[in-house]
Amino acid sequence: MKTNKRFIAIICLLAFALVMAPTFEARSGGITNVDSGCTCHTSTSSGDVSPFMTLANGSALPDTYNANEVYTFAFGFTGGPGDVAAGTQDNMGGFNLVASKGDLASLGDFTTMTAGQLTHTPAGNDQVNWTVEWTAPSSGSVDFQLTVNSVNGDGSQSDDDHWAQSTFSMGAVGGSGDETEPADGLTVLFSALLLVASLLIIAVVYVFYRNNPSAFSWESFKPWIAGWLTSTDHKKVGTLYFVAGLFYFVVGGVIALLMRIQLAVPGNDFLTQDEYNQFFTLHGTVMIFLAAMPLINGFANWIVPLQIGARDLAFPRINAMAFWLNPVASVLILTGVFSGNAADVGWTGYQPITSWPGTHSGATFWLAGQIMLVASSTLAGINFITTIATMRAPGMGWMQMPLFTWSILVSVMCLFISIPAFGIGLIEAFLDRTISTAFFNTSAGGDPVLWQHLFWYFGHPEVYVVIIPAFGIISETLATSARRAIFGYKSMVLAMAGIGFVSFLVYGHHMLTSGMSPWLRFVMMITTMFVAIPTGIKIFNWLKTMHGGSLVYRTHTLWSLGFLVTFTLGGISGMFFPSIAMNTHMHETYFVIAHFHYVLVGGVVFALFAAIYYWFPKMSGRMMDERLGVLHFLIAFISYNGLFWPMHKLGLWGMTRRHHTYFLQANEYSDVIGTLPAEASGWNMFITINAFVFGLSTLIMVVNMIMTLFKGKKAPADPWGGWSFEWLVSSPPPTPSFDELPILIDVNETDEAKPNWLMKLMVPDDEEVMY
Amino acid sequence: MDVGGAAYNELFDIFWGWSIVVGIIVFGWQLHHSFFYRSKDGEVPNVDALKVGEFPRHNDNLQLELTWIILPTLLILYLTFISLGPASDVWADPADVGVEGEDYFEIGMTGQQWFWDFDCRELSTDLCTTGVDEETGLTKLIVKKDVVYRFNLTSEDVIHAPFLVQWGAKEDAVPGLYTSMWVTPDMTGEFFIDCAEFCGDDHSYMTAILEVHV
Numbered sequence: 001m002k003t004n005k006r007f008i009a010i011i012c013l014l015a016f017a018l019v020m021a022p023t024f025e026a027r028s029g030g031i032t033n034v035d036s037g038c039t040c041h042t043s044t045s046s047g048d049v050s051p052f053m054t055l056a057n058g059s060a061l062p063d064t065y066n067a068n069e070v071y072t073f074a075f076g077f078t079g080g081p082g083d084v085a086a087g088t089q090d091n092m093g094g095f096n097l098v099a100s101k102g103d104l105a106s107l108g109d110f111t112t113m114t115a116g117q118l119t120h121t122p123a124g125n126d127q128v129n130w131t132v133e134w135t136a137p138s139s140g141s142v143d144f145q146l147t148v149n150s151v152n153g154d155g156s157q158s159d160d161d162h163w164a165q166s167t168f169s170m171g172a173v174g175g176s177g178d179e180t181e182p183a184d185g186l187t188v189l190f191s192a193l194l195l196v197a198s199l200l201i202i203a204v205v206y207v208f209y210r211n212n213p214s215a216f217s218w219e220s221f222k223p224w225i226a227g228w229l230t231s232t233d234h235k236k237v238g239t240l241y242f243v244a245g246l247f248y249f250v251v252g253g254v255i256a257l258l259m260r261i262q263l264a265v266p267g268n269d270f271l272t273q274d275e276y277n278q279f280f281t282l283h284g285t286v287m288i289f290l291a292a293m294p295l296i297n298g299f300a301n302w303i304v305p306l307q308i309g310a311r312d313l314a315f316p317r318i319n320a321m322a323f324w325l326n327p328v329a330s331v332l333i334l335t336g337v338f339s340g341n342a343a344d345v346g347w348t349g350y351q352p353i354t355s356w357p358g359t360h361s362g363a364t365f366w367l368a369g370q371i372m373l374v375a376s377s378t379l380a381g382i383n384f385i386t387t388i389a390t391m392r393a394p395g396m397g398w399m400q401m402p403l404f405t406w407s408i409l410v411s412v413m414c415l416f417i418s419i420p421a422f423g424i425g426l427i428e429a430f431l432d433r434t435i436s437t438a439f440f441n442t443s444a445g446g447d448p449v450l451w452q453h454l455f456w457y458f459g460h461p462e463v464y465v466v467i468i469p470a471f472g473i474i475s476e477t478l479a480t481s482a483r484r485a486i487f488g489y490k491s492m493v494l495a496m497a498g499i500g501f502v503s504f505l506v507y508g509h510h511m512l513t514s515g516m517s518p519w520l521r522f523v524m525m526i527t528t529m530f531v532a533i534p535t536g537i538k539i540f541n542w543l544k545t546m547h548g549g550s551l552v553y554r555t556h557t558l559w560s561l562g563f564l565v566t567f568t569l570g571g572i573s574g575m576f577f578p579s580i581a582m583n584t585h586m587h588e589t590y591f592v593i594a595h596f597h598y599v600l601v602g603g604v605v606f607a608l609f610a611a612i613y614y615w616f617p618k619m620s621g622r623m624m625d626e627r628l629g630v631l632h633f634l635i636a637f638i639s640y641n642g643l644f645w646p647m648h649k650l651g652l653w654g655m656t657r658r659h660h661t662y663f664l665q666a667n668e669y670s671d672v673i674g675t676l677p678a679e680a681s682g683w684n685m686f687i688t689i690n691a692f693v694f695g696l697s698t699l700i701m702v703v704n705m706i707m708t709l710f711k712g713k714k715a716p717a718d719p720w721g722g723w724s725f726e727w728l729v730s731s732p733p734p735t736p737s738f739d740e741l742p743i744l745i746d747v748n749e750t751d752e753a754k755p756n757w758l759m760k761l762m763v764p765d766d767e768e769v770m771y
Numbered sequence: 772m773d774v775g776g777a778a779y780n781e782l783f784d785i786f787w788g789w790s791i792v793v794g795i796i797v798f799g800w801q802l803h804h805s806f807f808y809r810s811k812d813g814e815v816p817n818v819d820a821l822k823v824g825e826f827p828r829h830n831d832n833l834q835l836e837l838t839w840i841i842l843p844t845l846l847i848l849y850l851t852f853i854s855l856g857p858a859s860d861v862w863a864d865p866a867d868v869g870v871e872g873e874d875y876f877e878i879g880m881t882g883q884q885w886f887w888d889f890d891c892r893e894l895s896t897d898l899c900t901t902g903v904d905e906e907t908g909l910t911k912l913i914v915k916k917d918v919v920y921r922f923n924l925t926s927e928d929v930i931h932a933p934f935l936v937q938w939g940a941k942e943d944a945v946p947g948l949y950t951s952m953w954v955t956p957d958m959t960g961e962f963f964i965d966c967a968e969f970c971g972d973d974h975s976y977m978t979a980i981l982e983v984h985v
Contacts, residue, residue, distance in 0.1 A: 483819065551810060
């Protein structure tokens with residue numbers, strides 16, 4: 001009991017310290033320290049000091065300003081101990097001036113700019129009034145916050161010293177200020193985030209209501225929601241993954257749209273550079289780690305145990321924990337946004353910029369969040385590898401596993417092997433930021449290229465971690481649609497395993513201009529070229545699968561065919577990068593952006609859409625609306641190509657990525673050839689319009705899914721005619737899914753199902769296995 | 772608009788040509804199968820007799836599979852082979868790659884947040900002059916046409932990367948490391964040097980001017 005009290009007291013003290021910590025840094029009602037100048041003297045605010053601010057000629061501050069005009073202001077204070085005749089006293093006063101808009105510039109020796117704020121120099125201490133130059137912004141009302149100290153001059157801190165603070169305002173000419181002010185990017189993002197979150201909550205409550213309209217009360221809602229939040233059932237955890245993934249898919253999409261507004265015209269100022277830097281960082285992190293991976297995990301959770309005929313995953317609790325690390329991590333990753341201080345380092349988090357003092361504090365949280373995701377992925381990896389290795393139904397050898405299960409196995413293997421490197425890098429970067437270790441600090445002998453090696457050793461397999469499940473999905477949907485067995489099952493498995501293996505040998509192609517050893521660059525160039533071979537096998541096998549089949553057109557068929565087109569295009573453009581002489585031109589340009597969006601959106605997202613239309617009837621027990629599905633496909637496929645195809649050309653013209661704006665040939669640097677020809681501006685506008693169409697088309701699918709939950713036709717157990725075990729159970733499957741384990745029959749003459757060394761290795765001896 | 776170095780343009784044309792060939796094969800094949808093998812309205816046949824709980828009979832053809840392993844491999848070997856020569860151009864001393872007798876000149880280039888700093892070392896003013904562009908306030912480097920320059924890159928703070936799109940030249944400037952970038956300006960005029968590696972707030976405006984005279 002006593003220990004508890006002490007414990008609570010310590011926690012309270014710590015909490016108090018945490019709450020107080022920021023206020024010590026802020027201007028606590030005095031003036032921030034400048035050089036050896038004043039340190040606020042006293043915290044007593046006093047009514048006898050009155051700050052003033054006028055134009056330099058002594059006339060009063062006007063109500064309005066002219067856009068972009070330069071003004072000179074005189075300001076200072078009267079009253080208090082410092083208000084005595086000039087020259088009679090040293091150290092009479094100090095000040096701090098902040099303008100909400102426009103640019104302040106120091107005039108003369110008495111003032112100086114520090115961190116965007118104007119303060120006095122030590123020499124300026126001997127004054128009671130100062131002057132400043134201010135360049136007006138283009139629009140919006142502006143507030144000047146002036147803090148002054150009136151000091152008695154004895155050079156020590158005493159209670160006789162007083163301070164006061166006033167705010168002076170000006171509006172723009174031709175507008176009453178705030179109404180004409182364009183919404184700033186962060187505000188738009190908050191509103192969108194709030195809207196998405198409210199929609200999510202409304203959808204959850206609505207789903208609950210429609211489940212049982214007569215029991216719509218908190219008493220029955222509480223156990224219902226608690227059942228979801230504490231469940232370890234693979235289907236429920238899968239659904240949670242799915243909802244979280246879709247939610248962040250929309251969040252990442254909103255961030256992307258905001259960036260596209262900024263880039264729609266050259267020289268746009270919709271987002272500040274600072275906001276833009278945060279947005280592209282969050283777009284990358286959110287889309288890869290919080291949208292794509294949870295969506296894949298959602299399907300893996302749902303489908304893998306059903307496909308291999310297992311009742312659940314091997315470690316249900318670890319599964320739930322792996323999921324619940326995600327929401328916590330996502331909060332950490334996004335925390336900075338709400339104070340305008342999110343990570344601004346790019347999703348790759350290159351060093352030393354990530355450890356650089358100028359980087360936002362949100363980067364620390366962003367690193368912490370990713371460390372959690374590393375833990376989550378490791379747990380999920382252990383779980384899936386164990387499940388697939390030991391819990392397959394009787395009769396299912398390695399080479400009778402459905403291809404989606406194979407793809408998940410290869411993918412988690414890649415993740416499991418690569419992610420420790422990333423975790424190490426993240427922890428080193430986190431320590432660099434928090435306790436000033438010097439892993440990446442060059443002035444202390446650290447090596448920034450080390451981060452790139454650690455990151456890309458993980459980062460490249462990571463790309464395959466998300467694309468290989470997409471291969472698995474397409475193998476299932478396309479074969480079922482064509483009413484055929486997949487062509488070359490064995491070569492498909494070997495190709496996936498080959499891609500997984502090669503992924504560890506090629507990561508250096510992200511670093512071909514990084515100052516890495518030229519010898520290593522040659523090696524990476526050659527290995528990267530060879531990725532095309534297994535990928536080519538897969539594409540040709542899919543095409544051959546359709547041969548002699550009878551293609552039944554459904555929404556998932558359309559998405560699969562769309563995947564083949566876009567993924568092939570992405571694969572072809574990928575062939576340009578390993579060639580080093582071309583890489584030096586294309587690296588870090590929009591050609592790269594176009595390529596990886598063709599692979600990650602045209603590949604992964606299209607496959608996930610196919611998977612949603614394919615497995616949603618199994619998950620919900622209702623058939624989705626095919627007409628809305630086709631509409632979604634047509635709009636999305638066309639706008640998608642309009643969105644990303646022109647980026648190839650922009651990249652070749654030299655438009656570099658992570659730039660908040662771009663320069664045309666005839667631009668403000670009129671003498672200079674800018675990077676881009678004039679038509680680049682039109683293409684960027686075209687891309688932005690397509691981005692909005694593509695983004696909005698996703699809503700068709702979300703609406704379709706929610707409508708289907710209530711109004712869809714009841715789905716039969718096997719609506720598409722697939723062969724694997726998930727189609728054996730009813731839609732939606734009961735819990736537990738199988739009362740009695742199903743037995744797989746292989747219609748081929750089987751001598752390969754004899755236990756070989758690999759099977760003996762993976763299956764414990766004491767377990768009785770039917771081969 | 773003519774951008775990119777000679778090696779880049781030459782390689783790009785070859786790669787682009789093969790891309791079209793591969794594209795025609797894959798998309799032609801896909802288009803044909805999508806329509807030719809589509810089921811008639813309302814008909815859901817079961818070609819391979821798929822049945823739930825039964826691993827379907829194998830649909831293999833070793834010759835075909837070997838074909839599309841071997842043919843792409845040959846293409847890739849060819850593309851790798853033609854990339855090897857130009858790749859060594861990117862870094863090596865021209866003397867090593869067969870431009871014998873031709874001298875090169877070294878210019879120091881340092882990235883800082885957020886401008887480029889040039890150092891002409893001991894080169895004559897004809898070969899290299901630094902300055903500041905009066906109109907834009909950007910740093911400026913004036914060099915001579917058709918002379919081989921080796922930029923010796925480093926950085927004072929974080930990683931930067933100069934990008935000269937006209938010659939397709941790009942290399943990271945890494946703090947604590949010296950890297951090099953070879954450029955032979957073959958056009959006269961004023962060109963734009965961009966920063967291609969994200970380096971903080973003013974990354975987009977981290978530009979400099981390269982002036983090439985005869």
